[in-house]
Amino acid sequence: MKGKRRTRGNPLSDYRRIQREIRALFDPFTAKHCPGCTTPCCIKPTRVTPMDVALAIGTGHTFPHLGDMDPYAPAVSYAGNRLSENAVTLPMAAGDTAPMESCEYLHKGRCTFPDDLRPFGCTTYVCGPMYAHLPEAQIKPIRRLTKQLEEAHVAVLHAMRDAGRMPPEED
Numbered sequence: 001m002k003g004k005r006r007t008r009g010n011p012l013s014d015y016r017r018i019q020r021e022i023r024a025l026f027d028p029f030t031a032k033h034c035p036g037c038t039t040p041c042c043i044k045p046t047r048v049t050p051m052d053v054a055l056a057i058g059t060g061h062t063f064p065h066l067g068d069m070d071p072y073a074p075a076v077s078y079a080g081n082r083l084s085e086n087a088v089t090l091p092m093a094a095g096d097t098a099p100m101e102s103c104e105y106l107h108k109g110r111c112t113f114p115d116d117l118r119p120f121g122c123t124t125y126v127c128g129p130m131y132a133h134l135p136e137a138q139i140k141p142i143r144r145l146t147k148q149l150e151e152a153h154v155a156v157l158h159a160m161r162d163a164g165r166m167p168p169e170e171d
Contacts, residue, residue, distance in 0.1 A: 011152060011155035011156045011158070011159045012055075012059075012156055012159070014152045014155065015117075015149070015152040015153060015155070015156050016116040016117060017116075018145055018148050018149045018152050019115070019116040019117060019118060019123060019149065020115065020116045021145050022123055022142065022145045022146070022149065023115050023116070023118070025138065025141060025142055025145070026142075029130060029133070029134065033129055033130075033133065035109065037129060039127070039128060039129065040100065040102075041122070041125060041127050042102060042103045042106050042111070042122070043100045043101060043102060043103060044078070044100075044101045044102075044103060044104075045078040046074065046075075046078050046103040046104070046105070046119075046122075047119055047120075047121030047122045047125060048074065048075045048078065048103065048105055048119040048121070048122065049075055049079050049119065049120065049121065050072050050075045050076050050079055051120070051157070052075065052113070052117075052118075052119035052120055052121075053071055053072050053075045054072075055117050055156070056113050056114060056117050057071065059114070059117065061113070061114050061117065063105070063112055065107040065112055066104065069104075074103075074104040074105070105119070120149070120153050123146075123149060124146045124149060124150065126139070126142060126143075126146070130142075
């Protein structure tokens with residue numbers, strides 16, 4: 001996949017900066033609405049990928065709440081589910097009859113990833129309640145930042161590939 005690449009500065013620094021900007025917009029909403037949400041999105045199967053875990057661990061982050069569990073294990077498990085031929089869309093709680101299990105990367109009601117390295121799929125997901133409760137004037141910058149984060153994510157992946165840590169893309 002070829003696309004636009006940002007070439008200014010360090011791609012990981014740009015990625016983390018945009019994540020902080022998104023968090024500044026999301027955090028007031030999530031603090032108010034997530035604790036009592038009837039359609040929580042931080043449930044299994046999660047949007048966390050092994051790359052999200054690698055970025056966090058590569059910057060020195062640890063997941064002590066996981067104890068002896070390999071921090072990659074949940075992300076690998078759910079990545080495999082998403083990639084299988086029987087994959088289903090990531091569920092929301094509403095209308096689901098199965099009991100909800102929280103994401104393994106949640107602890108005491110909070111995401112355990114650094115605020116500026118939250119999982120890409122989680123950070124770019126704007127839930128139905130956000131659309132319902134936030135005015136368009138607040139949704140618009142979220143969309144803009146999400147697009148910037150998508151571009152920065154691609155730049156980080158390209159930088160990792162170019163550094164020899166990932167195989168090159170095939171044309």
